[in-house]
Amino acid sequence: MKPPQVLHLDIDAFFAAVEEMLDPSLRGKPLVVGGLAHERGVVCTASYAARRFGVHSGMALRTAARKCPQAVFRRGRYHLYSRISQQFFACLRRFSPRVEEVSVDEAYLDVGGGRYLCRSVYDLAARIKAAAEAETGLKISAGLGFSRLGAKLACEAAKPGGLFWLHDEEEWISHLTLDKIPGVGPQTYFVLQGLGVRRVHELKSRYISLWKKIFAGHQRGGLERGRPEPANRSFSRETTFPEDIRDEGLLHSHLAYLLDRLAMQLLRERLFAGRVEVKVRFSDFSTFCQRAALSFPTYSYFQFWQSALPLLQALRTKKDLPLRLVGVKVEDLQAGRDILPFFSLRDEQLTAGIHDVKERFGASALRSARSMLLEELYPIERDGMVLKTASLTK
Numbered sequence: 001m002k003p004p005q006v007l008h009l010d011i012d013a014f015f016a017a018v019e020e021m022l023d024p025s026l027r028g029k030p031l032v033v034g035g036l037a038h039e040r041g042v043v044c045t046a047s048y049a050a051r052r053f054g055v056h057s058g059m060a061l062r063t064a065a066r067k068c069p070q071a072v073f074r075r076g077r078y079h080l081y082s083r084i085s086q087q088f089f090a091c092l093r094r095f096s097p098r099v100e101e102v103s104v105d106e107a108y109l110d111v112g113g114g115r116y117l118c119r120s121v122y123d124l125a126a127r128i129k130a131a132a133e134a135e136t137g138l139k140i141s142a143g144l145g146f147s148r149l150g151a152k153l154a155c156e157a158a159k160p161g162g163l164f165w166l167h168d169e170e171e172w173i174s175h176l177t178l179d180k181i182p183g184v185g186p187q188t189y190f191v192l193q194g195l196g197v198r199r200v201h202e203l204k205s206r207y208i209s210l211w212k213k214i215f216a217g218h219q220r221g222g223l224e225r226g227r228p229e230p231a232n233r234s235f236s237r238e239t240t241f242p243e244d245i246r247d248e249g250l251l252h253s254h255l256a257y258l259l260d261r262l263a264m265q266l267l268r269e270r271l272f273a274g275r276v277e278v279k280v281r282f283s284d285f286s287t288f289c290q291r292a293a294l295s296f297p298t299y300s301y302f303q304f305w306q307s308a309l310p311l312l313q314a315l316r317t318k319k320d321l322p323l324r325l326v327g328v329k330v331e332d333l334q335a336g337r338d339i340l341p342f343f344s345l346r347d348e349q350l351t352a353g354i355h356d357v358k359e360r361f362g363a364s365a366l367r368s369a370r371s372m373l374l375e376e377l378y379p380i381e382r383d384g385m386v387l388k389t390a391s392l393t394k
């Protein structure tokens with residue numbers, strides 16, 4: 001059987017849980033975050049203890065106070081919640097290249113490539129859940145599914161704090177009443193009931209086009225990419241040398257520098273490259289290119305270097321002449337990828353770390369040792385070296 005590929009995660013009673021974490025005396029008590037009992041406004045989050053009294057988010061604060069007079073009311077510290085929310089998503093992004101933020105405390109993850117990381121997708125889901133819980137200090141519910149809807153419903157069923165996977169997802173969904181389906185509000189449900197339709201399979205068998213409309217988004221297995229694929233896009237950098245170069249070390253330095261710039265550009269645009277190309281021009285103006293497919297789409301400078309160096313070496317043997325130009329190109333750009341490259345995660349984290357430093361302190365703040373020879377040749381400015389080809393330094 002195909003493994004599930006969508007993981008839905010949801011922090012339990014998020015705002016209330018943060019307040020409880022910071023003030024353990026609140027633990028287990030009915031707690032309402034959103035405002036004080038007499039204030040106008042609505043409940044943002046109710047703790048599970050408060051929910052037992054029928055308090056739920058969206059309810060007027062005064063109504064909540066009537067239903068549960070002993071509840072503790074808090075206005076909420078949203079800057080704090082937002083910080084924890086960022087930690088939550090940062091943690092998830094370490095596990096999957098495709099994370100969709102649904103709200104401050106809810107996310108869909110594409111774990112389709114996870115079989116390379118763990119014994120099973122279920123193990124991977126448990127690991128992600130445990131990591132996110134450890135890093136936020138909060139309880140998180142999780143659901144695995146073949147589709148987003150399946151994952152979401154499994155997560156609902158797992159609340160609070162569990163991890164569920166509905167093996168017979170389709171069967172399970174088909175017997176649900178339609179009010180359980182996200183996107184079907186009370187009014188729609190009322191109308192559907194008027195048509196004599198209460199359950200999903202009834203709608204499907206009798207009003208297929210309506211069913212399609214409601215389920216179009218839910219049926220999707222993989223996550224939608226945030227942006228359209230950048231079809232046929234490529235990034236390239238090249239430079240003509242001030243004087244023709246024969247020295248291998250110096251050529252490698254140029255290659256390293258150019259690849260580093262490309263990696264940073266990919267990171268800035270959040271793209272992965274599937275192929276790398278190296279171009280050389282000899283002193284007699286003859287020009288050659290060679291390209292190699294990367295073993296998986298990446299933005300890792302280190303992967304680029306590993307693939308590009310042999311290309312440069314091969315191109316060098318074409319003629320016994322010095323070079324006047326070297327260029328690099330990354331192609332096959334994509335906004336996401338289906339395979340999680342286990343072995344390159346460290347590489348990519350390192351590349352991303354370098355990128356962060358450069359973004360903050362300027363591209364010259366952190367330079368690879370491989371490109372150090374260039375410092376003899378070119379002036380260094382905050383945003384990089386001033387190579388001979390002006391377009392390079394933009």
Ligand SMILES: [Mg+2]
Binds near residue numbers: 014
């Ligand atoms: Mg939640």
